[in-house]
Amino acid sequence: MKPKVFSERHEKALREKKLRISFRQELRKSLLRLLWRYSIWGGWNNEENLTVDAVTNAILDRRGWDALQRWDGKQMVKADGFVDFIERGTPHHVLDAIELFLEQLEYKKRPSFIAELNNLFDLHHSPVRYFRNEFYVIDSAYLESKMLVEAQELLQITGFEGALDEFMQARTAFMEKNFRNTMIFANLAFESVLKAVLEMPNKRTGELIKKACHGGLVPSYYEGFLNSLHDFLSIVPTTRANEAAHGQGKDIKAISPALAELALHLSGSMIVFLIKRHLEKTPPQSDDDDIPF
Missing domain, CATH: 1.20.120 (Four Helix Bundle (Hemerythrin (Met), subunit A))
Structure with a gap:
């Protein structure tokens, strides 16, 4: 069984509006540039983004959509391709796409991608962070504290x-x-x-x-x-x-x-x-x- 992506793991909290996320447009563009930089390209004249194609298909399979969709303020409408999906799609679907992108990424490239990813969230003052194959939304000063990071690192190092x-x-x-x-x-x-x-x-x-x-x-x-x-x-x-x-x-x-x-x-x-x-x-x-x- 495939692991659940962000919106699937937190479906109930999202539906009940207990979990709210928003992304600034500058962050969305930065995320898109990051995804493009780590993508594998191929096809005629090396202009086809093979990684994004795989991510798109995975999203369509999971959501049961015929095409990528975004929220227009009133309802879900067809997105004008992957770029439009990232730039105007609902934040939890954007996080789904990034998690699926990581599944496509070569193992040796993942640490640097994750480091850059979390750095972007930090630079754009977003409460989202990626850790242990999942996204987390940090909504208090405590949860961003060095102590939490240290606890997680020590638990990993010791193998607990x-x-x-x-x-x-x-x-x-x-x-x-x-x-x-x-x-x-x-x-x-x-x-x-x-x-x-x-x-x-x-x-x-x-x-x-x-x-x-x-x-x-x-x-x-x-x-x-x-x-x-x-x-x-x-x-x-x-x-x-x-x-x-x-x-x-x-x-x-x-x-x-x-x-x-x-x-x-x-x-x-x-x-x-x-x-x-x-x-x-x-x-x-x-x-x-x-x-x-």
């Missing part, structure tokens, strides 16, 4: 794929304003990192927190900091248990954006801290054969 997937699901949930799932997945990511760094895959959260605080992960000479850290580490699981994971009773308990963001913030901060401490205590082993004499 389960925790990384849960952390990105928390981020996606926040983007879609699903604050209950934001809290749940933020906590799951935190728990997964604890299990990984402590090598205790079957323990409960309380046991993991005790081990983290009293099993050597934090140096004993920190004195009173151990107890404070225990309380601090307990915030995310406690918040989740009290606010999201219990029965709701007669009425649905609404979780505020601020509370969900706090849970995500604490989870990300703890992930960075725990992985850094883990790497300090278990540095990579050197191969004796590689040590010069």
Whole structure:
């Protein structure tokens, strides 16, 4: 089964208008230039964009369209080719096209393309970013913070794929304003990192927190900091248990954006801290054969 593209992954949030995206015209033109520069050309006189042709066919197959379409302010109308589609198409369909373009791109060219792509979004003050084969819409200063980037990078470097997937699901949930799932997945990511760094895959959260605080992960000479850290580490699981994971009773308990963001913030901060401490205590082993004499 082919992976879903942006509009398919977020169909419900887009339909309910919980996820809104807009692109400046300058950004659209810059994106088009980027796509053109990385395209493979062929045909008569080398004037046929083979990559764009493949992307166009993929879009038509997925959407069930006879031709590319764009929004004219009232309804979907036929676009005048791929350029018109990128310059005037709905933003989520433009993101679909870029994700499909990346599928066509040579593997060795993807890192530089992604770097240029995210740089364009940054230069044009767009909240969209591409990470791990998906687009994300960042709608708060926190989500653009260096801490989030560092948490993602550390999870990738250490190979904690389960925790990384849960952390990105928390981020996606926040983007879609699903604050209950934001809290749940933020906590799951935190728990997964604890299990990984402590090598205790079957323990409960309380046991993991005790081990983290009293099993050597934090140096004993920190004195009173151990107890404070225990309380601090307990915030995310406690918040989740009290606010999201219990029965709701007669009425649905609404979780505020601020509370969900706090849970995500604490989870990300703890992930960075725990992985850094883990790497300090278990540095990579050197191969004796590689040590010069």
